[in-house]
Amino acid sequence: MSNGKKSKIKTELFFEIVEKLGSWEEQSGFLDNKVNLQRLAKTLHTNSTYLSKVINTHKNKNFASYLKDIRITYAINHLKENPKIVKTKSMIQIAEMYGFNSISVFTKSFKNKTGVTPGVFFKRILEDEWRKSTGT
Numbered sequence: 001m002s003n004g005k006k007s008k009i010k011t012e013l014f015f016e017i018v019e020k021l022g023s024w025e026e027q028s029g030f031l032d033n034k035v036n037l038q039r040l041a042k043t044l045h046t047n048s049t050y051l052s053k054v055i056n057t058h059k060n061k062n063f064a065s066y067l068k069d070i071r072i073t074y075a076i077n078h079l080k081e082n083p084k085i086v087k088t089k090s091m092i093q094i095a096e097m098y099g100f101n102s103i104s105v106f107t108k109s110f111k112n113k114t115g116v117t118p119g120v121f122f123k124r125i126l127e128d129e130w131r132k133s134t135g136t
Contacts, residue, residue, distance in 0.1 A: 020044040068109040
């Protein structure tokens with residue numbers, strides 16, 4: 001007979017981790033390009049098994065997908081608010097600003113989330129900025 005060795009997290013602990021994860025997100029901890037499941041678990045004073053379960057359950061995705069998604073969402077909003085970044089930084093500098101260590105991962109994550117490449121998105125931001133400045 002199997003005793004179901006899948007560890008269950010007590011509800012109280014689950015929501016404590018959810019709360020800590022929310023605070024970490026608010027502080028933009030996801031922009032740290034060195035963050036991984038183990039480091040984040042240590043930062044949140046929990047273990048990686050529990051943190052992984054919380055992210056899988058609460059965010060409905062694995063840690064890597066969650067991290068890429070939150071970074072891209074932040075990047076989109078930040079770039080829309082700060083279009084000058086697109087004019088003054090290279091693609092790798094922009095990728096690194098949002099916690100990515102490689103252009104290919106940044107591009108793939110960006111396209112998966114938005115349906116367009118970062119280059120197309122940047123061009124649209126610049127076109128919107130130009131329209132605003134010329135009033136057309």
